[in-house]
Amino acid sequence: MQTTIYYSEVDAYLMEQVDAKGRRERRSRSAVLLSILEEYFEREKRLGEILVDLGALSHGDLAKGLDLQKRKFAQKLLGDILLEQELVEKEAVDRALIIQGRHRET
Numbered sequence: 528m529q530t531t532i533y534y535s536e537v538d539a540y541l542m543e544q545v546d547a548k549g550r551r552e553r554r555s556r557s558a559v560l561l562s563i564l565e566e567y568f569e570r571e572k573r574l575g576e577i578l579v580d581l582g583a584l585s586h587g588d589l590a591k592g593l594d595l596q597k598r599k600f601a602q603k604l605l606g607d608i609l610l611e612q613e614l615v616e617k618e619a620v621d622r623a624l625i626i627q628g629r630h631r632e633t
Contacts, residue, residue: 532560569626574605577626583619584609 534542542556549559569577575593578584584592592609600608606624609615 530557565626572627574620574623574627575609577623578609578615578619581619581623583623584615588614 545556545559545563548554549556552559554562569580572580575584575589579586579589588609592605592612592614595608595612596603596605606615606620610617610620
C-alpha cells in the first residue's frame with residue numbers, strides 16, 4: 528500500500544524530526560511514521576485488544592481466552608493461554624508485547 532502525505536512549510540520541522548529519528552534507528556520515513564501512529568493508537572490498550580487490532584485474534588477468541596483465564600488459569604498470562612489454546616501465533620503475541628512494552632516504558 529502506498530500513501531502520500533502532504534505537509535506545508537510549517538510542518539517541515541516535524542518531518543525533519545521524523546527523518547532524524549529514521550537515520551538514528553536506520554529506518555525509512557514511512558516506518559517511523561507508522562511506528563508513531565501505532566504508538567498513538569495502541570497506547571493504553573491491553574494485550575488482547577492489541578492482538579485484535581493487529582487482526583491476529585478475533586473478538587470471540589479473545590473472549591474465550593479471557594474466560595479461560597478467569598475460570599481455570601488465574602495465575603497465567605493471557606498471551607500464554609492464547610498460545611497454549613492455539614488461538615494466536617507466537618509472532619503476533621511477540622509483536623503485541625513489543626507494542627505494549629513500548630508504552631509501558633514511558
